[in-house]
Amino acid sequence: MSGSSTYVPKSALGRWFENRLPIVGLVHSSFVVFPVPRNLNYMWTFGAILSFMLVAQIVTGVVLAMHYTPESTMAFSSVEHIMRDVNYGWLMRYLHSNGASMFFLAVYMHIFRGIYYGSYKAPREVLWILGVIIYLLMMATAFMGYVLPWGQMSFWGATVITNLFTAIPVVGKSVAIWLWGGYAIDNATLNRFFSLHYLLPFMIAGVVGLHVWALHVVGQNNPDGVEVKNVERDTVAFTPYATLKDAFGLAVFLIVYAWFVFYIPNYLGDADNYNNANPLVTPAHIVPEWYLLPFYAILRAIPNKLLGVVCLFGAIALLAFLPWLDTSPVKSAKYRPVFRVFFWAFVADCIGLGWLGSQEVSDSTTLAARLLAFCYFAFFLVVLPLLGLFEKTKPLPASIADAVLASGAPAAQPAE
Amino acid sequence: MIRFKNIALAPAAVAVLLALGAVSRADDAAPAPAAPAAAPAPSAATAPTPAKAAAAPNANQGAPTPGDNAADEASQPSPPRQSWSFSGFFGGYDQAQLQRGFKIYREICGNCHRLSIPFRTLSDPSGPGFSEAQIKALAATYQVTNDTPNDKGEIFKRPGIPSDLIPPPDAYPNPEAAAATFGKEPPDMWVLAKARKYERGFPWFIFDALPFVQYQEVGADYIHAILTGYTNSKDPSWNLYFPGHKIAMPQPIADDAVEYTDGTPAKLDNYAQDVTAFLYWAAEPTLVERKKTGLRVMIFLIVFAGLLYLVKKKVWAKIH
Numbered sequence: 147m148s149g150s151s152t153y154v155p156k157s158a159l160g161r162w163f164e165n166r167l168p169i170v171g172l173v174h175s176s177f178v179v180f181p182v183p184r185n186l187n188y189m190w191t192f193g194a195i196l197s198f199m200l201v202a203q204i205v206t207g208v209v210l211a212m213h214y215t216p217e218s219t220m221a222f223s224s225v226e227h228i229m230r231d232v233n234y235g236w237l238m239r240y241l242h243s244n245g246a247s248m249f250f251l252a253v254y255m256h257i258f259r260g261i262y263y264g265s266y267k268a269p270r271e272v273l274w275i276l277g278v279i280i281y282l283l284m285m286a287t288a289f290m291g292y293v294l295p296w297g298q299m300s301f302w303g304a305t306v307i308t309n310l311f312t313a314i315p316v317v318g319k320s321v322a323i324w325l326w327g328g329y330a331i332d333n334a335t336l337n338r339f340f341s342l343h344y345l346l347p348f349m350i351a352g353v354v355g356l357h358v359w360a361l362h363v364v365g366q367n368n369p370d371g372v373e374v375k376n377v378e379r380d381t382v383a384f385t386p387y388a389t390l391k392d393a394f395g396l397a398v399f400l401i402v403y404a405w406f407v408f409y410i411p412n413y414l415g416d417a418d419n420y421n422n423a424n425p426l427v428t429p430a431h432i433v434p435e436w437y438l439l440p441f442y443a444i445l446r447a448i449p450n451k452l453l454g455v456v457c458l459f460g461a462i463a464l465l466a467f468l469p470w471l472d473t474s475p476v477k478s479a480k481y482r483p484v485f486r487v488f489f490w491a492f493v494a495d496c497i498g499l500g501w502l503g504s505q506e507v508s509d510s511t512t513l514a515a516r517l518l519a520f521c522y523f524a525f526f527l528v529v530l531p532l533l534g535l536f537e538k539t540k541p542l543p544a545s546i547a548d549a550v551l552a553s554g555a556p557a558a559q560p561a562e
Numbered sequence: 563m564i565r566f567k568n569i570a571l572a573p574a575a576v577a578v579l580l581a582l583g584a585v586s587r588a589d590d591a592a593p594a595p596a597a598p599a600a601a602p603a604p605s606a607a608t609a610p611t612p613a614k615a616a617a618a619p620n621a622n623q624g625a626p627t628p629g630d631n632a633a634d635e636a637s638q639p640s641p642p643r644q645s646w647s648f649s650g651f652f653g654g655y656d657q658a659q660l661q662r663g664f665k666i667y668r669e670i671c672g673n674c675h676r677l678s679i680p681f682r683t684l685s686d687p688s689g690p691g692f693s694e695a696q697i698k699a700l701a702a703t704y705q706v707t708n709d710t711p712n713d714k715g716e717i718f719k720r721p722g723i724p725s726d727l728i729p730p731p732d733a734y735p736n737p738e739a740a741a742a743t744f745g746k747e748p749p750d751m752w753v754l755a756k757a758r759k760y761e762r763g764f765p766w767f768i769f770d771a772l773p774f775v776q777y778q779e780v781g782a783d784y785i786h787a788i789l790t791g792y793t794n795s796k797d798p799s800w801n802l803y804f805p806g807h808k809i810a811m812p813q814p815i816a817d818d819a820v821e822y823t824d825g826t827p828a829k830l831d832n833y834a835q836d837v838t839a840f841l842y843w844a845a846e847p848t849l850v851e852r853k854k855t856g857l858r859v860m861i862f863l864i865v866f867a868g869l870l871y872l873v874k875k876k877v878w879a880k881i882h
Contacts, residue, residue, distance in 0.1 A: 184881065223678075226753060229848065230683070236848040237855070382881055390874040397867035404863055408856025409651070410778055412756060413771050417781060420757035420845075421749070430805075501764070 152179055176362055181381035182388040183368035185550050189263075190366065191395025192256040198396055199249040200354060204347050206242040207291075214294065216340035218333040221296035222422040240411040246288050247414045248403045250437035253281060261468070262489055264477030265367040271469040273360040278466040280353050285438065285462075287346040290339040292435055297419030302432045304331050304339070310445075313452040330425065370549040371477025372542055380546035431506055439503030440496050444522065446507060447515035457519065464526045471526050473534025481540040485533055492525045641760055641787030641803050644835065646779050648842060651857070654850045655843050658824060660690040663840025665822075666833055667751070670815050673731055674740055674748040679844055682724040688850035689843045697724045704729050746810040755781040755838070755845035760803075782842045789815060789834035 153174035155161045164171055213232050215224035228235035257277070260266060266274035289307060293300045308325050312318040327334030365374060374380045382388070406413065414436060418429050434442050441458050448454035464471070479486040495518050502515045543549035647656040664684065667677060681701040684692050692700070701722035706729050712718050722729065734740035737747035749757070758781040762770055770777040787803035792813035794800040801809040815837075818828045826832055843849070 230679075236852060240852075386877050387881070390870065390877055394867060394870040394874050397863060397870050401860065401863045401867060404856065404859045405773065408852055408859060409773075410771055410776050411852070413778065417757055417759035420753045 176358075176384075177389070178383065178385045180362060180384040180388075181365070181374065181377050182384050183366055183374060183380060183546050184382045184387075185368050185370055185546050186366065186388070186391070187369055188391070188395055189255065189259040190368075191392045191399075192252050192259065193361075194392035195252045195396050195399050196249070196256060197354065199245060199252055200347065200351060203242065203245050203249060204351070206238050206245060207344070207347065209238045210242055211344060214340075216294065216337050218296060218336050218423070221294065221336060225295045237407070240407045243415065244403065244406040244411060246291060247435070247437065248399070248406070249284065250288070252399065253284060254437070257281065257465075258493060260367075261492075262479045262486075263367055263369055264371055264472065264474075264479070266469045267472065267477050268469070269364045270360075270367060273357060273364060274469060275466050276353055276357040276360055278462075280350055280357060281465070282462060283346055283350045283353065287343060287350065288435065288437065290343040290346070293336065293339045294343060295419060296336060296423045298421045298423055298427070298429050299416045299419040299432070301331060301423035301425065302429055303434050304335065306432055307434075308335075310455045310458070313455045315452070367477060368546060369478060369480060370543055370546060371481070372544075372546060372549070375545045376547070433504055436500065436504070439501075440499035440522075441503075443499040443503035443515045444519045446503070447512060447519045457523075461519075461522060464523070468526070468530070472530040473532075474530075474537060474539070475534070476539045476542065481542055482533075482537060483540065484537045488525065488529050488533065491521075495521045495525070638805060638807075639802065641780075641783040643777075644779075644783055644786050644838075646782055646839065646842070648839070648849055649779050650776075652853065654853070655689055656839065657689075657691045659836050659839045660843050661692070662822060662824070662826060662832075663836040663838070663843075664690050666815070666820050666837040667840060669820050671751065671837065672728075674734060674744070674811075676730045676748075676750040676752075677728050677844060678750050678752045679847075680725055680727050681722060683847060685724075686843075686847055689847055690840070694724075701726060744810050748811065751841055751844060753845045755785060755842040757781070757845075758784045760784050779842070781845070782838050785841060786834045786838045789837070790830060 153164070153168075153171040155164045155170070160170070210228060213224065213228045213235060215221055225239065228239050230236075232238070260274065260277070289303070293304045308322055308331065311325060312322045314321060323329060325335070326332070327338060416433060433439070441461055444461050445454045445458040448457050474482060474485065476482055479489055499515065499518045499522065502511050502518065505511050543552060647653060647659065667675075671677075681697050684690050684700070685694060685697050701724050704722040704726075705719045706722040706726045707717065707719050730736070731740075734743070734748070741747040760780060760783075762777075762780065769775050770780075784803070788801060788809070791802040791804065792798065792800070793802050798812045799809055800807055815830065815833050817830050820828065820833060822828050822832075826836075
């Protein structure tokens with residue numbers, strides 16, 4: 147679908163340059179004439195939104211790093227210095243801290259959209275796995291970023307997560323000491339987390355490049371899950387069609403983002419993180435940021451520490467195996483009535499796990515978390531493999547164009 | 563594809579949410595114990611609340627219960643919701659209130675609590691708004707330890723200047739000294755209002771994030787509640803709203819403790835309101851600028867999104 151660049155430079159200089167580095171042609175073929183299925187809905191705007199959020203996080207983060215002090219006795223006050231004394235420091239900091247949440251909100255929409263419409267299925271397996279790697283890198287980046295303000299929840303969250311590594315048999319303790327740069331979380335840990343928090347976003351950007359590259363090789367999936375058969379009939383040009391749609395989606399997303407930044411900037415954060423880190427005072431209730439809560443609930447639900455850690459990472463790793471766990475040849479949930487029910491149950495399951503992860507541990511929450519964790523794994527390991535064998539799917543449309551016409555869109559004028 | 567019937571549903575959904583939000587407010591007004599227990603959800607999720615309530619009386623049997631509050635002992639009421647000038651879309655600080663609040667900090671809280679902000683910030687026009695001369699005079703009443711020694715190599719004290727941080731209390735120059743007296747160090751008050759909360763519980767925490775019913779002032783309500791929560795005359799360190807009720811800080815302020823010169827009645831509730839508002843400003847001095855900027859950003863984004871939608875619709879109309 148791509149690679150067929152139709153770009154013709156208009157000026158002599160443009161031709162000279164294009165013969166030496168065809169980068170304008172690359173942009174032209176990737177973001178101007180690139181064929182986009184014409185039936186995409188607004189769930190497909192999250193790719194552009196995520197690209198924007200990555201850039202926004204890097205830009206605000208670079209500015210914050212100019213004023214932040216990664217030193218354990220000064221980190222907390224340096225964040226307050228940014229909030230009070232730096233011009234628009236409060237804006238940069240609230241954009242960055244809420245930006246992390248918005249980034250995850252968008253990535254969860256993106257991932258659930260991928261699951262609903264079977265976007266991981268052939269030929270998009272590599273594209274999907276690259277996405278899972280980005281998600282993992284995002285979680286590592288967000289976790290280390292949350293440590294930097296050096297509040298109580300930063301410190302104790304870091305304690306809980308780094309202690310997970312001590313569960314590894316034989317070498318666990320050594321690994322944890324290596325991670326900490328000492329025998330406990332301290333200045334050395336803060337320093338390396340700052341360094342890595344600055345590094346990882348650029349690694350994400352690199353993998354995003356591969357993700358987009360892979361996307362432009364195999365083309366986008368679409369709500370009907372049938373591949374493009376006739377480029378003329380089934381697709382529209384990326385620009386202006388997808389560009390404008392993405393721009394509108396992004397603008398609406400920015401309204402939500404701005405709402406959080408300007409009116410409820412501390413809603414998603416924990417109040418305890420405005421208390422300076424104190425290794426001698428354990429908070430009554432240690433909770434990670436909301437986007438990690440479902441995994442935290444799975445971790446706490448398992449009584450054995452090593453097994454808990456295995457399940458925690460397994461819950462994420464399973465995503466990478468989705469292309470082979472889902473045995474159904476039909477991609478879109480639109481034509482899979484039973485899968486659709488299980489999908490929404492899975493979404494509810496994840497939200498339920500998230501809520502349980504935010505609650506204090508009691509017998510009933512542990513029981514509920516075990517039940518929901520079991521359902522989480524069952525969705526991947528039992529439901530998806532079996533559904534493909536037994537589910538009676540609805541007939542697929544012959545082509546994307548047929549699906550569009552069938553859904554009652556007015557076909558007044560022919561395509562351009 | 564744009565589905566118009568879905569778009570038409572959106573305002574209806576918003577209306578339902580707002581109505582629910584209003585209900586959540588009505589609930590706040592009633593001085594009932596923690597609301598989430600009333601949420602009728604059949605899932606296991608709500609189970610912990612009754613379990614906790616059942617466990618609480620047992621836990622209290624060992625401890626001596628204060629006589630006139632035995633009924634309250636088992637429950638932990640949520641702080642009653644106050645109306646703050648700095649809440650809502652256009653909320654800002656009330657200058658006179660912050661000035662009264664600063665007076666209370668200076669005469670009462672400042673005896674034990676640090677407030678690590680520079681004197682100069684007290685001239686913030688959207689905050690307490692003291693004049694430059696007032697700040698200079700105020701700073702000079704404090705003795706500040708100089709950062710560097712003098713030419714004889716001696717550490718010395720000098721009168722404060724506006725760029726100095728408000729120095730720690732004379733009686734407790736370091737946190738350890740205060741901890742030795744009270745058993746716990748009095749927290750620095752500069753971000754206190756953002757560092758305190760109470761659990762809102764399901765489903766109220768959802769409404770707290772929504773436009774028009776947003777609720778960001780949990781920390782302020784908590785501090786106000788603590789200051790007015792010393793309701794047991796026999797035990798000065800018993801607080802109705804403190805988790806577990808036993809608080810290290812003995813009742814700090816009561817009626818007539820601070821003289822008001824602007825005619826505001828010298829009542830505990832007014833003191834609590836004023837000093838809490840002051841502490842909220844100290845924790846979030848950029849709130850007014852933030853909300854003002856936010857309004858412009860919102861108007862821009864909504865208009866911009868609307869225009870983009872129209873352009874998008876026009877361009878896409880060609881291919882339908």
